[in-house]
Amino acid sequence: MIEFKNVSLVYPNGTIGLQNASAHISKGEFAFLVGQTGSGKSSFLKLINREVLPTTGEVFVNNQLTSEIRLQQVPLLRRHIGVIFQDFKLLMHKTIFENVAYVLEVTGVPAKQIPAKVSEALKLVNLWDKEDSFPEQLSGGEQQRASIARALVNHPLILLADEPTGNLDPDTSWDIMQILMKANSRGTTVIVATHNKTIVDMMRKRVIGLSGGRIAFDRERSGYLPADLEMAAREV
Amino acid sequence: MNPVYFFREVITNLRRNVLMNLASISTVTVSTIVLGLFLIATLNLGFWVQKIVDQLQIVIYLKDDVSQEQINRLYDAIKANPQVKDVEFISKQNALKRLQEKLKILIRMNDMPENPLPNSFEIKLKNSANIAAVAKELETFPGAENVKYGQNIAQKLLSLHQAVRIGGLLVVALSLICTIFIIVNTIRLTVYARRREIRIMQLVGAAFWFIRWPFILEGIMQGLLGALPAFVLVYLSYLLFVPRALHALPFIPFLPPSGILYYLLWTLLTTGIVIGGLGAFISVNKYLNYE
Numbered sequence A: 001m002i003e004f005k006n007v008s009l010v011y012p013n014g015t016i017g018l019q020n021a022s023a024h025i026s027k028g029e030f031a032f033l034v035g036q037t038g039s040g041k042s043s044f045l046k047l048i049n050r051e052v053l054p055t056t057g058e059v060f061v062n063n064q065l066t067s068e069i070r071l072q073q074v075p076l077l078r079r080h081i082g083v084i085f086q087d088f089k090l091l092m093h094k095t096i097f098e099n100v101a102y103v104l105e106v107t108g109v110p111a112k113q114i115p116a117k118v119s120e121a122l123k124l125v126n127l128w129d130k131e132d133s134f135p136e137q138l139s140g141g142e143q144q145r146a147s148i149a150r151a152l153v154n155h156p157l158i159l160l161a162d163e164p165t166g167n168l169d170p171d172t173s174w175d176i177m178q179i180l181m182k183a184n185s186r187g188t189t190v191i192v193a194t195h196n197k198t199i200v201d202m203m204r205k206r207v208i209g210l211s212g213g214r215i216a217f218d219r220e221r222s223g224y225l226p227a228d229l230e231m232a233a234r235e236v
Numbered sequence B: 001m002n003p004v005y006f007f008r009e010v011i012t013n014l015r016r017n018v019l020m021n022l023a024s025i026s027t028v029t030v031s032t033i034v035l036g037l038f039l040i041a042t043l044n045l046g047f048w049v050q051k052i053v054d055q056l057q058i059v060i061y062l063k064d065d066v067s068q069e070q071i072n073r074l075y076d077a078i079k080a081n082p083q084v085k086d087v088e089f090i091s092k093q094n095a096l097k098r099l100q101e102k103l104k105i106l107i108r109m110n111d112m113p114e115n116p117l118p119n120s121f122e123i124k125l126k127n128s129a130n131i132a133a134v135a136k137e138l139e140t141f142p143g144a145e146n147v148k149y150g151q152n153i154a155q156k157l158l159s160l161h162q163a164v165r166i167g168g169l170l171v172v173a174l175s176l177i178c179t180i181f182i183i184v185n186t187i188r189l190t191v192y193a194r195r196r197e198i199r200i201m202q203l204v205g206a207a208f209w210f211i212r213w214p215f216i217l218e219g220i221m222q223g224l225l226g227a228l229p230a231f232v233l234v235y236l237s238y239l240l241f242v243p244r245a246l247h248a249l250p251f252i253p254f255l256p257p258s259g260i261l262y263y264l265l266w267t268l269l270t271t272g273i274v275i276g277g278l279g280a281f282i283s284v285n286k287y288l289n290y291e
Ligand SMILES: Nc1ncnc2c1ncn2[C@@H]1O[C@H](COP(=O)(O)OP(=O)(O)O)[C@@H](O)[C@H]1O
Pocket: A011, A012, A013, A015, A016, A017, A018, A035, A036, A037, A038, A039, A040, A041, A042, A043, A044
């Protein structure tokens, strides 16, 4: 489903986002991406969404080499990928309902089917009573849940979550993880970037540890492993 | 593609960003009002000069020994000239009568041995620009004593006419350019305010045209909603202005309002609509990521 082959990403200003990273994530997998701020978690996700292209190496998503996808085809790729952005990226001039509906509208879902699908997604994140609010009228946690509803509404093949519990209290964080697990159990490949040690340790899923843009470890049924990350950081 | 979706999108956006939209719509209104005023001024100036030029005529004074039959033949020949719009024969007697009316005195025939005024033809041309050439041609007619067309004044008038035409075109073109610049800039600002949204739309899988269309329609709407009141205002003002102006300055001709209606409507609305849409298109493309 997702394959990184010796991927390096250097930003235009010379900052290294990712360095010689290789990993394979199969269809239906659930993987955590852990590491300190600046370790390259967001960069990893942006490469999948083709927000950025690798400077060297190859990224395959759904058997497509991202650097070979034509510009006009990029939206089609993104329609298979739901993203929960670190900064939510909600459309400020649209209501919560319209934000979620937009993802369906861009794919040409018939107008009649949209309200039911949107309601379903908003109920999933327990936000259906806020559907007529604008993003700025919501708390950070509610905006986060709105962005989750948007990411899930068209049942994407891949779900990328960038710090989805970053602004939430432990209870709500746990609810969010349940939602992501549920999506995963329906067959969606889920990748969660986080530095929430508690959650990672409890879930016992595959964990890819990033340190300074390098993959420090990649283990099944693992915890956060801060010691391994530190060691990798010292090696550089 | 679903036009209903795009229109709903545009209406909602206009309603939600009332202040932003009012600002840009009123900017369009002000700049198209200026454009409209320049257009009216230019059209009127052209109209005045045209009026004066239209009064230019060639007068052929005939020798006294020319017979009626020759006069008829001459009349037919002049009439047959493709450049001639209108020809009128002024007999000696009519010429005298006109002179009397003009001078408001009665010239008593008895005081004069005979009527000193000659028979003449007064000729108006379809295009006064050719007046010199046609006059030269008419000089060769048998029986023509003297051909006059106000040589000096005609030349000056004709070059003035030309200057007014070119100048008017320049003035209108210049104010059109200013209007375009202002409208494009205004629309650019409204799009700029939403550049983040454009990026988000791209990130959640919206195709280029799906993002562009609502913005273009919104630009067209802003242009239309801005230019329409400008047209109404300028036209109504002119409607009120003309009768007063004609009353106060009876010797200056003004174009009747109906004569400028279509120019004004057409120029202002197309400027608003085309530039609004185009400005939005250019602006959206600027913030769309093509990498
Ligand atoms: N758009 C960008 N331009 C330049 N440098 C960037 C950009 N985005 C991220 N970086 C840098 O790349 C490195 C990795 O960042 P990121 O992938 O955002 O890490 P994380 O999500 O783990 O905090 C950091 O040093 C960061 O400053």
